Amino acid sequence: xxxxxxxxxxxxxxxxxxxxxxxxxxxxxxxxxxxxxxxxxxxxxxxxxxxxxxxxxxxxxxxxxxxxxxxxxxxxxxxxxxxxxxxxxxxxxxxxxxxxxxxxxxxxxxxxxxxxxxxxxxxxxxxxxxxxxxxxxxxxxxxxxxxxxxxxxxxxxxxxxxxxxxxxxxxxxxxxxxxxxxxxxxxxxxxxxxxxxxxxxxxxxxxxxxxxxxxxxxxxxxxxxxxxxxxxxxxxxxxxxxxxxxxxxxxxxxxxxxxxxxxxxxxxxxxxxxxxxxxxxxx
Numbered sequence: 001x002x003x004x005x006x007x008x009x010x011x012x013x014x015x016x017x018x019x020x021x022x023x024x025x026x027x028x029x030x031x032x033x034x035x036x037x038x039x040x041x042x043x044x045x046x047x048x049x050x051x052x053x054x055x056x057x058x059x060x061x062x063x064x065x066x067x068x069x070x071x072x073x074x075x076x077x078x079x080x081x082x083x084x085x086x087x088x089x090x091x092x093x094x095x096x097x098x099x100x101x102x103x104x105x106x107x108x109x110x111x112x113x114x115x116x117x118x119x120x121x122x123x124x125x126x127x128x129x130x131x132x133x134x135x136x137x138x139x140x141x142x143x144x145x146x147x148x149x150x151x152x153x154x155x156x157x158x159x160x161x162x163x164x165x166x167x168x169x170x171x172x173x174x175x176x177x178x179x180x181x182x183x184x185x186x187x188x189x190x191x192x193x194x195x196x197x198x199x200x201x202x203x204x205x206x207x208x209x210x211x212x213x214x215x216x217x218x219x220x221x222x223x224x225x226x227x228x229x230x231x232x233x234x235x236x237x238x239x240x241x242x243x244x245x246x247x248x249x250x251x252x253x254x255x256x257x258x259x260x261x262x263x264x265x266x267x268x269x270x271x272x273x274x275x276x277x278x279x280x281x282x283x
Contacts, residue, residue, distance in 0.1 A: 007034025008272035093220035155196030
């Protein structure tokens with residue numbers, strides 16, 4: 001399968017997790033196993049969760065030996081079920097939880113997944129293929145007003161109503177290529193529109209908002225929560241939640257400002273350029 005995904009801020013994230021041998025960690029977005037692998041190499045035990053079966057397969061292919069020895073447990077599920085999964089696998093309390101949000105390089109690179117406006121493929125964008133509604137369903141069946149709201153709220157698209165009306169007039173829209181042509185030549189506008197659809201299809205913001213308290217609940221005292229986000233909508237949710245916990249005397253924010261990748265990392269891994277890491281210690 002090759003490299004599934006090159007994790008952003010890998011060593012920085014593991015530094016904030018404060019990994020020690022024998023401690024239990026939860027990788028809520030296992031992807032190809034970047035953070036999981038680093039935790040395992042440092043002696044930790046990992047409960048790895050991902051809603052994408054291809055991610056689970058990639059991680060299993062790389063770290064199967066740890067599954068056989070019981071140091072790694074892999075679960076195909078959404079992190080919205082984090083608390084139940086942790087309890088089912090007797091992973092409570094956990095010493096640390098990490099969320100690496102966004103889309104993997106593998107998902108972007110496979111045309112059939114429909115995440116990229118640069119590759120011709122079906123307009124899908126589902127991280128979990130069992131989710132009923134694809135991006136094509138939203139584009140083809142939402143009324144123009146609802147589609148415009150989606151682009152404005154999740155993509156911060158200017159003149160979202162105009163874009164929505166162009167799309168509605170061009171239905172059916174079944175491929176990434178056709179949608180990209182309708183949006184027009186601007187790469188920035190295409191990026192925003194595709195991001196908005198992806199967030200809506202996967203219910204990403206609601207999923208994050210509901211999952212952070214679950215992660216907090218199952219953390220042990222002195223446990224750490226690390227979140228890597230890739231756009232301001234996610235980062236705003238994380239920042240506010242961490243602030244609320246600290247203000248309530250429940251935790252100590254370890255990153256007063258989000259940590260970004262250094263120049264050397266962004267050159268080696270352009271995907272990391274927009275990454276922001278925040279971490280908090282549970283009191």
